[in-house]
Every structure is written in structure tokens, then in C-alpha cells.
Amino acid sequence: MSAVVALSNLLDARQVWRGRAVPIVEGEQPTGWPMLDAALPARGWPEAALTEILMPADGVGELRLVLPTLARLTQGQRPVVLIAPPYLPCAMGWRQQGVNLHRLSIVDAEEKQVLWAAEQCLRSGSCAAVLAWPHQADDRSLRRLQVAADTGRALAFVFRDRKHLTNASPASLRLELTTTPSTAIWVRKCRGGNAPSQAIPFDSVQRLSSLCRIHERKKQSA
Numbered sequence: 001m002s003a004v005v006a007l008s009n010l011l012d013a014r015q016v017w018r019g020r021a022v023p024i025v026e027g028e029q030p031t032g033w034p035m036l037d038a039a040l041p042a043r044g045w046p047e048a049a050l051t052e053i054l055m056p057a058d059g060v061g062e063l064r065l066v067l068p069t070l071a072r073l074t075q076g077q078r079p080v081v082l083i084a085p086p087y088l089p090c091a092m093g094w095r096q097q098g099v100n101l102h103r104l105s106i107v108d109a110e111e112k113q114v115l116w117a118a119e120q121c122l123r124s125g126s127c128a129a130v131l132a133w134p135h136q137a138d139d140r141s142l143r144r145l146q147v148a149a150d151t152g153r154a155l156a157f158v159f160r161d162r163k164h165l166t167n168a169s170p171a172s173l174r175l176e177l178t179t180t181p182s183t184a185i186w187v188r189k190c191r192g193g194n195a196p197s198q199a200i201p202f203d204s205v206q207r208l209s210s211l212c213r214i215h216e217r218k219k220q221s222a
Contacts, residue, residue, distance in 0.1 A: 029155060032068020035200050036185060040173070041193035045069065048153045049172035049191070050146040054162040058086050060179050061202060062159055066131070069155070071098030078128035078154075081121045083107045084114045085133055103128075115141045122148035122156055129155040143170040177202070 029045040030037050037043045045051055055062050073080050080103060082089075091101055109117045111134070118132040122145060130149075134141075137158065149156040162176055165188065174189035184199035 029069070030072075031065075032072070033065070033200075033202075039187055039196045039200055041190055045155055046172040046191055048150045048155070050142065050149050050156040050158065050170070051173040051175065052142070052158050052160060052169055052171035053175050053177065054160055054165050054188075055177040056162050056179060060177050061183055062177060063089070065175075065177070065185070065202070066157060067094070067097050067099070069129070070094075070104070071100075073128040073155075074100035074103035076103070076128055078126060079103045079105055080129045081105045081107060081127050081131070083117050083121070083130065083132040084109045084111070085131070111135055115145070118156070118158075119144055119148045122152045122154050125152040125154070127152065127154045129157065131157040131159070133159045137164075139168060139170060146170050146172065 029042070029047055031040075031044055040046075053062050053065065070080055075098075082104070083106075085106065088106070094104075095101060107117055107121075114132055114134040115137060118130050118134075121127050121130045132145075137160065142158065145156050145158065158171070165174075165176060169189065171189065172191040173187075176186040176188050178184050178186060178199065183202045185202050186199050187195040189195060
């Protein structure tokens with residue numbers, strides 16, 4: 001008959017491997033929104049990684065969410081690149097929010113080139129952040145962006161329709177913006193920790209259009 005051995009004895013004898021939690025290292029990429037930072041393991045955007053922002057429609061606050069980060073990053077030496085944004089940002093509005101337009105570039109890529117352009121910019125190591133608006137992106141293409149962001153030590157942001165929420169994603173961070181009953185941020189996935197069970201309030205009193213008015217230049221569908 002097999003003998004019963006106390007687990008504590010096996011652990012003391014080092015006969016059982018015991019894993020240890022790896023401490024989360026706080027990064028240096030604050031979102032600019034204290035309540036969101038407090039909910040994220042790194043207290044900000046994951047370093048050199050892909051963040052996926054899902055929303056029900058354009059203009060629900062997705063740019064307002066990243067504007068503090070763009071303002072901070074464009075004060076540095078590396079540029080920020082926007083690839084295929086659905087609207088042209090108003091230069092005056094973005095400047096008022098602290099964005100240095102001399103460090104901001106816009107790439108008007110065709111749909112089939114959006115992901116390729118984003119990957120090249122990220123991998124180059126010359127960009128502080130790359131923001132892209134692809135209509136279609138599968139798991140493989142998103143994983144390539146994740147690897148490229150790590151290679152180039154840059155922040156990567158992909159803005160997509162919330163219908164993709166049910167699909168698995170290799171992104172280090174997935175956020176969903178909701179507008180009912182009020183504007184809020186849901187952390188759907190975060191590397192290094194569990195996603196909070198409660199939504200994070202996102203003040204919608206000051207609408208995106210008042211922060212950075214956009215021209216009516218909707219990109220035509222590919």
C-alpha cells in the first residue's frame with residue numbers, strides 16, 4: 001500500500017516544484033487617466049506592446065483616450081505615426097491638447113497596406129508609437145504587430161469595431177469603450193494580471209469633437 005506523505009514534507013525536501021509569481025514591473029507609459037492607470041498591472045500602457053481598442057463606432061472617445069499619451073510622446077525625439085485614420089485630426093485642436101505636430105505623421109494607406117505599414121513603422125525602431133485603423137486583422141497579423149512593437153520598443157495601438165471582441169487576440173491589452181448607459185472603459189484583457197470586473201468611468205461631458213474637431217473627410221471603404 002502506498003504511504004501517505006504530507007505535502008509540506010515534499011516541499012521542504014524540494015521534491016515538488018513550486019512556482020513563484022513574477023512581480024509586475026511598473027512601466028513608464030502612463031495613459032494620462034489616473035483611474036485607468038490604477039486598474040492596469042503596469043500602471044499604464046504595456047511597454048513595447050500592442051494595445052487593442054474596441055468601440056461601437058468612430059468618435060466615441062477613442063482619440064480622447066490616447067491624446068494625453070500622444071501629447072507626452074511627441075515631446076520626445078521619436079515621432080508618432082497615424083496609419084489610415086478614418087478622419088483627419090484638426091491641427092489646432094490637437095495642438096491645444098499639447099501634441100507637437102512636428103513629431104506627428106499621417107500615412108494615408110490603402111486598406112490592404114495598413115497592417116504592413118504599421119508593422120514596418122513599429123519594427124524600424126524610429127517611432128515612439130504607431131496607431132492604426134485596419135478594417136480587417138486576423139490573429140496572425142495582430143501577432144506580427146505585437147512582435148514588431150517589442151522589436152522596435154514602441155507602443156502600438158489598433159482601433160477596431162467591438163464586434164471583434166469575441167475573437168481571441170494576442171494584444172497585451174484589450175480595452176472596450178462603451179457608451180450606454182454612460183461612457184466607460186472595460187479592460188477585457190491585460191498582460192500580467194486579471195482584468196477588473198468593473199467598468200472604469202470615462203467622463204463624456206467634454207466630447208471628443210470639442211477636444212479635437214475633425215474634418216468631414218471620411219475615408220472611402222476599400
